[in-house]
Amino acid sequence: MYVIEHALLNLGKNKGRNILLGVITLAIITATVVAMGIFNTTRVVIEDTRAATMSAIRIQPIGRTQMTGSSQQESAITLEMHQYFAESLYITGADISDSGRGIEAVYYLIHPDMLGAFESDLRGRGLPDAYTVRTDDAAFASLVAPIENLQSLSVAFLIIILVMGAVIMVLVTAVSIRERKYEIGVLRAMGMKKKSVALGLWAEIIVITCICFIIGMGIGAALTQPVTDSILAGQSQAAGPTTLADRINNAPQTEAVTVDVSITFTTSLQIFAISIVLASVAGIISITRITKYEPIKILMERT
């Protein structure tokens, strides 16, 4: 217990070193919050978009690439057949309409993964081999392209932060602990066991990390949305005003793609775990090196 008490007291005694370590840890955690926030949110958005667009199914003649509109061949499937197909257990519902120029039918799968099962069901219900069952792949790709770019960017950013952060933290922690070699020598000379000294130093690093985590979560949460908006705006400008619209079935582009980023509880836990692991690894490497010295050698070095 006194080891932890000693560690907490030391936080205040070694202000300069701890502030430096804290600032670096805070920067790493804040950047991690932004990257993780964007990554996790875009993952959910892509999944939702996939669920929404890939669940919408059309029946098309084989060899036809255009997804929209109708044709004589397509309308060869009668209204009664479409209504019979709509009784499939793999869909949540269907929009079937007869505009006079042909029958328009869209089926909504319970889950995008049920496409194969739905097609087999339709074959069983009499869908001719000349027809295929298709999802709106192009619309999905167009909608998620900027979001996927954002996600890729966040992954790259996260990897850079974690690798660079780990290296920087190991170096800063090593310097910080090395400066305390004398103190460690005195504690060991007083009979404090190696593991107690190590526990105390580790506890100091973890407390600094926890404080930085709380502050970093706040700053990171505040920065994540503006950073996301800025990246998406940059992508829209780079792509040109009509490109996205062109991709989405020639529909006019009405507004830029937006993603509402949120830091969920799970994301917070992931960031906390990353922070603790990173700080612990950095700390343990330095602590292991410094505690291997015999106390007399440390004290003799000083004299």
Place this chain on the structure above:
Amino acid sequence: MKCLELMDVSYRYEGSKDYVLKKISASFEAGKVYAIVGESGAGKSTLLSLLSGLDSCKEGTILYNGKNLQEIDRDEYRSKNVGVIFQNYNLLLNSTAVYNITLSMKISGDMASKEQAYALLKNVGIDRETTDRKILKLSGGEQQRVGIARALAHNPDVIIADEPTGNLDEKTEAEILEIFTHLAQEDGKCVIIVTHSDNVSSVGDVVYRIAGGKISTIG
């Protein structure tokens, strides 16, 4: 009763061919003050490191109450059985005098009370106001006294001091020597003092001289 015993102890530093200590044998009993004298570089401080468990001998045996120091937990030995007063104090510089004392008590597993620490510091001539000042703000003499108080904090059987009065004035030196004598004669401690001072060595019940890696009794 033999408290510490050296049996054919030899020591040389890593990378060195020359032995600092060559097959030395000596014994230290409870209730006595021992003075170890010798020229600079003779191996006095090395002997002190071995006796205090800060270093271990590769050749020979050191027994503490009949147990081989190599075979017991030296951290525990340092925290409970021996109190070391260093020539250069070796205190926690960013901490207060009283914290240095209470921490020593806690490391040894004792119940640490500030009042006990204040009393110990008062015994070595540190007033209440000074006890709450950081070590860095104390004079050399005051730091030496704190070092002495810290060595006594966990009530060890053996007190080992390396030039304990080197930074003290004559009056304080006399007071500190009085404390050492009291600790040996009244409390039954084994007090081992490494010194250059004839005045300090004069309080020794036994005086050992180290020269050429050998130890001999001169008084």
